[in-house]
Amino acid sequence: MAYCLFRLYTEQQRDEHRFERARSEMLPKIQQIAGFQRFAAFRTNDGRYGGLQVYETRDGVHQAATMFNEWRQRTGNHDPVALELRGEVGLSIVVNSSFEKGYGAVRIYRTDSSFEQVNAAIEQEGAEAIRNLPGLLRYTTVKFDDGRIGTFTACETEQAARDMTDKARELRSKPGSQLSKVLAHDPDVIVGEITLAVTKAAAKELT
Helix, strand or coil: CEEEEEEEEECCCCCCCHHHHHHHHHHHHHCCCCCEEEEEEEEECCCEEEEEEEECCHHHHHHHHHHHHHHHHHCCCCCCEEEEEEEEEEEEEECCCCCCCEEEEEEEECCCCCHHHHHHHHHHHCHHHHHCCCCEEEEEEEEECCCCEEEEEEECCHHHHHHHHHHHHHHHCCCCCHHHHHCCCCCEEEEEEEEEEEEHHHHHHHC
């Protein structure tokens, strides 16, 4: 079992060194949180920024959120939170867990189906196609606390991330499929650049 925090901010003033500072000032701290699994910083195509963090416990998520809030206050960063979602991590398809940069696509669905039903449908009807998609790095499903379900895809290139979005649409559009039933509504889609990614294993190598 693992839990995540996905947070995006509205950037009011461009800061080219934001992610470098996060790497040097914050990564060493959150890596010390019990149950740290991974962190990925994200700059969206619509001008927002933030990231995804994964921990073994909800307490780890809470500690990380508190650390980042305090860091932002100390550094005078008052960019408003545009989106904050917490939830439970489900299915993971990992091709390369050691990537440091890439491109990401986040799809957020509203559904009446259970998380178990969604994961089972993806595993049965989509896992092979997803795993074999050229340029895929990692694919993860999340059940957010507000009831929505998200998928996080990390790819080597922006084109691969767009191809993954097209593939997800194709899989959901097949008449009579379980995916068309459990994910019947079009998702909100967020795409952008993964500027920094670190896993627990990679973090040990850095220390």
